[in-house]
Amino acid sequence: MTVVLAPLPGRVVALADVPDPVFAQQMVGSGVAIEPARGQGPLTVVAPISGKILKLHPHAFVIFGEKATGVLVHIGIDTVKLEGDGFTLIAAEGDTVDAGDPIVSFDPAHIDTTGYSAICPVVVMDSKPDTVESSSVGGDVATGDTLFDWSA
Template sequence: MSLSVQAPLPGRVLALADVPDPVFAGQMVGSGVAIEPARDRGALDVLAPISGKILKLHPHAFVILGSAGGGVLVHLGIDTVKLKGEGFTLLAAEGDEVDAGDPVVRFDPTEIDGTGYSAVCPIVVMDSKPDSVSTDTIGSDVTTGDVLFAWAAQ
């Protein structure tokens, strides 16, 4: 099984080790990368990085289970669960079938900046082995829909 994961939002790609959260930085949730969101566009529609079913949907995070298996978590900001949904708009519902590129959540990273929380967005393959995704996009700028990384079950 393998997944090609698209960038769910525009910004600069960071290594998970650079995420200001030990759970993501330590790849305890899974392997992946993070995106420091673009700030010049106002509110961003965060899109499904893969096609599949929305397994979990919170204002600050969602998991999509791919049709061939493999779940991808998109987490919007760090500790943003403490905002209790404020600043986030759901554009889809838990249980929806989505195609890669379908809108799931809208948020404005500059509003998150104003709360004192980090707006960095980890994108990880759930329960994958550490360092199991290609990370050749780290340090580059991505546009929504660009290939962010590939992952193959090991």
């Protein structure tokens, strides 16, 4: 069992409610999304699991953990088009991290000004649709709260 922590504070929403069909239809994998908290200035996004940072972009990262579990955190929708504007990398690709270690910071209010959605999908890579269940959907989470448990 892998415990996946909330990488940032906000309201938990179902992937079906993410305004991107790739995530909404769970093509990347099953999970949930977090609508980031506003009004706190920049937020630090942390590692949801312990492991190695397999991929790191300003707008997204994948951590490969124990039991061959990869977790993707995607910061916003279509935010790749910002080419890093508004994001600050804290960690580096290839780093080994513990759950809760800081990875990147961004300001959701800045993303709001670009017209893109700041919603952040948190997905178990290559998992079958609807295999992640979270009792947190519809509620608020703080950074580091348990978002969901994953068992392959």
